Amino acid sequence: MVAPIAVAIDAPDIETAARWASSVAPHVSTVKVGLELYLRYGPDVIASMRGANKVALFLDLKLHDIPATVAGAARSVARLRPSILTVHAAGGRDMIRAAVEAAPETRIAAVTVLTSLEDAALEEIGLRGPAHDAVRRLAVLSVEAGARALVCSPHEVSSLRAEVGPDITLITPGVRPAGADKGDQARVATPEEAIAAGADLLVIGRPITRAADPGAAAATIAAALRRASTASA
C-alpha cells in the first residue's frame, strides 16, 4: 500500500525530476511539482512526471493575484488535470472562489500560513498571529469560499480538523523524520506525528530527494507510517 505522501520534486532540471519521481512512485501516492520546475519547463514537466508513474499529480503554484487573473491561471493549468492546485489563502475570499470555479475538476488547496514562518515573522509582515489563530482564520475563510483542501503545518492539523470537519483534505508540509535537518522550515513535526494529528497528505521534499537513495528514503518513511498505523489500530 502506498503512503499518503506527496514528494516535493523540487529539482533543478527535468532529468533529475524524472529520476526522483520514478524512484519514489512505488511508495507514495503523489508527486508535487512546484515553481522551480514549472517555471522552467511548464506542461512538459507534468507529462514527464506522469510518464509510467501511477501517482497523483499535485501542482503547487501558490497562485496569489486579483480574482480574474487567478481564474485565468487556474483555467490555464486545469487542462493538465492536476489532482491538487495551490492558491494562497491570503489572496482572499473572491480570489479563492475564482480559482474553485475556474478549475472544477481540480481540488483547490488554500495555503494558510507558510510552514517556514513563525510568530515573529507574522508580526513583521503585519499578519495578526499567533500562527495558530492566523491559520484558523484563513482556513475558515477558504472553506467558505469553496476550497476543498487546506495546507497548514502539522501543529495546526488537529484543531483545523475539528473546525472544518472530515471532508476537507488537510495537507501538511513541514514534515521531518526524527533527527532530519529542519532547513528553512519553522513549524515541523515527524511524519508519524502529522498523521496521528489527522493529516491526510504529508508533503515531504528534501528528507527524501536529498537522500543518497530517494526511493529507499521514501520506502523507509512509508514503512514507519504503516507501523504507526498498525500500532494505533
Ligand SMILES: O=C(O)c1cc(=O)[nH]c(=O)n1[C@@H]1O[C@H](COP(=O)(O)O)[C@@H](O)[C@H]1O
Ligand atoms: O504549498 C506547499 O506545498 C508548501 C506550503 C508551506 O506552507 N510550506 C511548504 O514547505 N510547502 C512546500 O512543501 C515543500 C517542502 O519541502 P521540504 O522542506 O524539502 O520537505 C516545498 O516544495 C514547499 O514549497
